[in-house]
Amino acid sequence: MTVNKRPNPIDSHVGNRVRMQRILLKMSQEKLGEALGITFQQVQKYEKGVNRISASRLQQIAQFLNVPPSFFFRMRRTVRLPPRLPEVSRISRLLNMLWIFSPPLRACS
Numbered sequence: 001m002t003v004n005k006r007p008n009p010i011d012s013h014v015g016n017r018v019r020m021q022r023i024l025l026k027m028s029q030e031k032l033g034e035a036l037g038i039t040f041q042q043v044q045k046y047e048k049g050v051n052r053i054s055a056s057r058l059q060q061i062a063q064f065l066n067v068p069p070s071f072f073f074r075m076r077r078t079v080r081l082p083p084r085l086p087e088v089s090r091i092s093r094l095l096n097m098l099w100i101f102s103p104p105l106r107a108c109s
Helices: 009-024 029-036 040-048 055-065 069-073 086-101 103-108
Strands: none
Touching (some): 009 055, 009 069, 029 040, 055 069
């Protein structure tokens, strides 16, 4: 039986959001740890997703960082664009070349 040593992606995401908000507020891990009654090492583990944050602890962190608990679960939306077609790429390069070498067109933009 193998043990998975990597943090759960959701735990990592929540930890990253904690870190992001803490840094945004220019707060040290030590200060956050003191406010929560834990060591800065524990804050590090939370931020890396190594240790899971309980619901009650997450509520404390949210209050101290002045954000709602839902803040930690917001995911960044990624948009996947279709691959560029070769014709579009060639047309785009041609238009760029026209723009570079055509002074009247540059003056209008």
